[in-house]
Amino acid sequence: MPPTMPERPLRYYTFILSLWEEAGSESGWRCSLENPRTGERKGFRSIDELPAFLRGWTGNLTEAKPMQE
Numbered sequence: 001m002p003p004t005m006p007e008r009p010l011r012y013y014t015f016i017l018s019l020w021e022e023a024g025s026e027s028g029w030r031c032s033l034e035n036p037r038t039g040e041r042k043g044f045r046s047i048d049e050l051p052a053f054l055r056g057w058t059g060n061l062t063e064a065k066p067m068q069e
Contacts, residue, residue, distance in 0.1 A: 011061065019047070 016034040031050055032043045044050050 016036055019031045022030050029047050032041050034041045
């Protein structure tokens with residue numbers, strides 16, 4: 001008989017990523033993430049901010065939570 005896996009809630013999140021080029025800005029490109037289920041949106045002044053936010057957000061997940069820093 002195979003060992004049983006402990007029950008864990010499935011963590012699956014979907015976000016809508018929007019990218020746009022903004023003339024005259026330092027970075028040139030800006031982006032935002034939107035949670036389609038809640039409508040909550042998080043904006044970023046540069047694309048470089050996005051991976052740092054995702055690393056921090058997923059590293060701090062203990063349960064399903066809103067998209068906050």
